[in-house]
Structure formats: C-alpha cells, structure tokens
Amino acid sequence: MIIKIYNTLTKCKENFINDKKVVNMYVCGVTPYSNMHLGHARTYIVFDIIRRHLLLRGYLVKHIQNFTDVDDKIINISNINHINPTEITKKYINEYFQYTEKLNILKAYAYPRVTMMIQDIIDFIKILIKKGYAYAINGSVYFNIKKFSKYGMLSNRKFANYNTVSKKIDINKKTYIDFALWKNKKENDPKEFIWNSPWGEGRPGWHIECSVIAYKFLGSTVDIHGGGNDLIFPHHENEIAQSEAQTGKQFAKYWIHTGFVTINDKKMSKSLNNFISLQNIFKTYEASTVRYYLLTQHYSKPLQFSYHLMKMAEQSLHNLNETYIKLLYKVSLDSIKKKDNVKSTTILDKDLLELQEKFFNTMDNNFNSEQALSYLHKLKNLILKDFLGVSIQRLYQFKLLFEEFYNKSLGFKLPSNNIIQDKNLQLILQERVQARKNKNWTKSDELRKVLYQHGYNIIDLLDNHFITIKLKNL
Numbered sequence: 358m359i360i361k362i363y364n365t366l367t368k369c370k371e372n373f374i375n376d377k378k379v380v381n382m383y384v385c386g387v388t389p390y391s392n393m394h395l396g397h398a399r400t401y402i403v404f405d406i407i408r409r410h411l412l413l414r415g416y417l418v419k420h421i422q423n424f425t426d427v428d429d430k431i432i433n434i435s436n437i438n439h440i441n442p443t444e445i446t447k448k449y450i451n452e453y454f455q456y457t458e459k460l461n462i463l464k465a466y467a468y469p470r471v472t473m474m475i476q477d478i479i480d481f482i483k484i485l486i487k488k489g490y491a492y493a494i495n496g497s498v499y500f501n502i503k504k505f506s507k508y509g510m511l512s513n514r515k516f517a518n519y520n521t522v523s524k525k526i527d528i529n530k531k532t533y534i535d536f537a538l539w540k541n542k543k544e545n546d547p548k549e550f551i552w553n554s555p556w557g558e559g560r561p562g563w564h565i566e567c568s569v570i571a572y573k574f575l576g577s578t579v580d581i582h583g584g585g586n587d588l589i590f591p592h593h594e595n596e597i598a599q600s601e602a603q604t605g606k607q608f609a610k611y612w613i614h615t616g617f618v619t620i621n622d623k624k625m626s627k628s629l630n631n632f633i634s635l636q637n638i639f640k641t642y643e644a645s646t647v648r649y650y651l652l653t654q655h656y657s658k659p660l661q662f663s664y665h666l667m668k669m670a671e672q673s674l675h676n677l678n679e680t681y682i683k684l685l686y687k688v689s690l691d692s693i694k695k696k697d698n699v700k701s702t703t704i705l706d707k708d709l710l711e712l713q714e715k716f717f718n719t720m721d722n723n724f725n726s727e728q729a730l731s732y733l734h735k736l737k738n739l740i741l742k743d744f745l746g747v748s749i750q751r752l753y754q755f756k757l758l759f760e761e762f763y764n765k766s767l768g769f770k771l772p773s774n775n776i777i778q779d780k781n782l783q784l785i786l787q788e789r790v791q792a793r794k795n796k797n798w799t800k801s802d803e804l805r806k807v808l809y810q811h812g813y814n815i816i817d818l819l820d821n822h823f824i825t826i827k828l829k830n831l
C-alpha cells in the first residue's frame with residue numbers, strides 16, 4: 358500500500374512517506390464574519406476524507422484548524438453595524454460547528470483562535486526581528502522578503518525586482534512585497550482587537566497566526582498542510598517564509614489545495630457575491646446530499662455548481678440509502694430465520710475482495726473520491742442483483758463492505774429507519790397500509806407521494822413491510 362499525494366510544493370504526485378504512526382495535519386480555517394458557503398464546505402469535506410483514509414490506512418491524524426477571529430472584514434462589519442466584533446465571530450464560529458456536524462465532518466484535535474494566541478504571536482515576531490527577517494517601523498512590524506531567498510517557491514512566482522512600486526504601497530514597507538506581522542492600531546479598530554506589544558498597541562497581521570499555531574500545536578514541521586487554492590498566494594507563501602525563517606526547518610512536507618466550486622465558470626466567493634450559502638442549500642437538500650455532490654469531482658479540479666447536479670446527487674444518494682436499508686432488512690430477516698447465530702465475517706469472497714482493493718487503491722491515489730463513488734455504486738448494483746438469493750454470510754459481507762466505503766471512508770451517515778412522530782402523518786401512513794392490503798395501488802401511490810412531500814420516503818419490502826427514511830435534516 359502506497360499513498361500518493363499531489364504536492365503543490367513540488368508540483369508532482371509523490372509517495373507519502375511517513376515513518377511515524379501520527380500524521381500532523383494543519384488546515385487553514387475560516388474567518389468567521391459571514392455565512393459559510395459551498396466552497397468552504399468542499400475544502401473541509403476534502404480534508405475530512407483525507408483524514409478518514411489515513412485513519413483506515415493505520416495512521417493517527419493530529420488535525421489542527423484555526424479560526425481567524427481578528428481580521429479587517431470583521432472590523433468593517435462591526436463598525437458598519439455597531440456590533441461588538443466578538444459577537445460576530447461567536448455567531449459564525451457556532452455556525453461552523455453546527456454545519457460541519459451536519460455534514461459529518463470529524464472534529465479537529467483543536468481549533469485555536471488568534472485571540473487566544475496573542476502572546477505566542479508576539480514571541481514569534483520577536484524572534485523573527487532578532488534573526489533579521491523582520492523590521493519594526495512606526496508601531497508595525499513587517500517581514501523582510503529580501504532576506505528569505507526561497508520566497509515564491511510554493512506559488513511558483515519570481516520577485517526579481519523587489520523595488521517595483523505598487524500603487525497600494527505602504528510607506529512603511531522597505532519593499533512593496535513585504536507583509537505585515539503586526540499592525541499598528543488604526544482609528545477605527547475596536548478596543549476588543551487592540552493588544553499591547555513591544556512595538557505599541559495594535560493587532561497581528563493575517564498570516565502570522567497559522568505559523569504560530571502550527572508551531573505551538575504540531576512543532577517545527579507539519580506533514581500535511583492545506584486549504585483552498587486561493588490560499589497558495591500570498592497566505593501559504595507567507596506562512597512558509599515566517600515559519601522557515603523562525604525554525605530553520607522545512608515547514609510542511611505535503612501541501613494539498615482544493616479546487617473551487619464554480620458558478621458559470623467563476624469561483625464561488627463572498628467577494629464576488631455569487632455564493633450559495635449552506636444555510637440556503639440546507640433548506641432544500643439534506644446535508645448528506647451536499648456532501649455527496651461535493652465528492653463527485655476530484656478535489657483538485659473545479660466543481661461546477663448547478664441545481665441539476667444537486668438533484669442528480671440526491672437521486673444517487675437515495676438509491677444507495679435504499680439499497681442499504683433493504684440489505685439491513687434482509688440481514689435481520691435471515692438472521693432470525695437461521696437462528697444459528699451466524700456471525701458476521703471479515704473474510705470476503707474473491708469478487709468483493711477485488712472491489713475493496715480497487716476502492717482503496719483509488720483513494721490511495723491522491724484521494725480520488727470521484728472514482729471511489731463509482732466503486733460504491735458497483736457494490737450497490739451487486740447487492741441489488743444478488744441480495745434476495747444469497748447466503749447470510751454473503752449478505753454480511755455486503756453490509757461490511759458498504760459500511761466501509763460509504764461511512765468509514767467517504768463519511769456518509771448510515772441511514773436508519775426513521776419513525777414518523779407527527780400524528781397526522783401517522784394516520785396517512787396507516788391509511789396507506791390499509792390501501793396496500795386492499796391492493797389499491799393507485800391510492801397507495803398517492804399517499805406515498807403525500808408522505809414524500811412531507812419529508813418521508815417510504816420503501817416497500819416483502820409481505821407489506823416497509824421502511825421510512827427521513828429526507829431532510831431540517
């Protein structure tokens with residue numbers, strides 16, 4: 358088993374070499390100032406399946422993810438709406454946890470925030486100044502790019518003419534490309550975002566937090582570092598400069614970046630105001646459908662958004678869920694019939710073993726969820742073809758493999774039979790049971806549609822048995 362990862366740093370697919378049992382993974386988190394959209398969800402779902410795959414391959418993953426809870430955008434909203442900035446960040450950090458739980462994203466080991474790290478940030482900057490990589494001027498501190506010769510290696514940019522004048526040039530900077538590590542306080546800065554420092558009152562620049570948090574929680578070198586494509590420059594380039602200047606060691610071994618979700622070939626983003634918020638999409642679709650749709654394309658490629666594609670994802674997921682529920686039902690029926698206490702087995706038949714190998718090989722190959730989904734559907738088709746007439750042992754194998762692909766690897770919550778609580782809907786359900794007993798299929802179908810419109814899918818089984826699946830996690 359060799360895991361291959363496309364590394365943005367070396368621009369090629371490399372074997373993942375790790376002698377330790379633990380993989381250190383740092384993922385850049387959100388700036389909590391507005392609703393999360395599909396682009397954010399894609400990034401965090403991708404790192405979730407990477408983490409799940411590494412776990413299945415025997416590694417422990419120490420995953421750290423920050424919240425940028427000090428930022429210009431938060432300050433702007435705070436000033437415009439006269440709201441305490443910490444109220445804004447609290448609201449959207451809560452939203453992050455609420456939505457990522459819905460999407461079944463595993464929790465990180467820790468979620469450090471800038472506001473918790475100020476002293477560590479100041480200490481880190483002091484070292485950079487002492488080593489000659491940073492300079493303080495008029496209450497701010499800047500990183501001196503000229504001192505870091507490898508600058509540009511991640512984004513493949515060359516900065517030959519450091520003195521090129523930019524229109525937005527900050528008069529304090531020695532060269533236009535230098536970036537702020539510490540920002541002197543401005544008139545409009547809220548008091549909650551002002552801290553004392555050896556350089557005067559102010560706040561940290563954007564990039565420094567990730568270098569400091571990664572160093573504090575994971576040490577000098579992280580194994581996997583990632584985020585969305587848009588972070589490659591300047592954010593990740595600046596992180597490398599800060600961290601490697603401070604420690605003298607390689608900052609991250611494998612850099613992974615996720616492609617954009619696009620609308621009409623344009624990146625979905627808050628700044629272009631063309632985003633689909635999770636709040637909105639969850640009004641129409643289950644979180645698992647959103648998860649499914651976001652895994653239908655390899656993580657490195659752009660993913661086109663359309664409601665048609667969402668509908669297709671929903672249908673595919675329903676087919677998978679129905680198959681699993683039918684399988685569960687058949688397993689329980691046969692287990693009761695057998696009464697000989699047949700235990701599930703981990704030894705697979707040859708064809709299922711091959712399918713399992715293909716599935717895990719494609720995940721080993723740079724986490725190809727698109728291909729992995731196609732193997733999951735192959736398994737579904739095998740189950741549907743076979744499940745009425747095979748041995749209980751094979752049914753157990755189907756169940757084992759389905760749960761491994763669907764839940765453990767791709768991270769979907771397993772569907773279960775949901776009991777309808779609403780009294781009126783219960784009456785409709787009873788009416789439908791009676792209609793089926795009377796072989797009144799037209800009425801039975803009509804009532805099924807009514808229940809569907811109220812969020813319940815009814816799957817009919819043998820002998821007038823049925824299963825209800827709740828459609829929306831509203």
Ligand SMILES: [Zn+2]
Nearest residue numbers: 385386567592
């Ligand atoms: Zn970062």
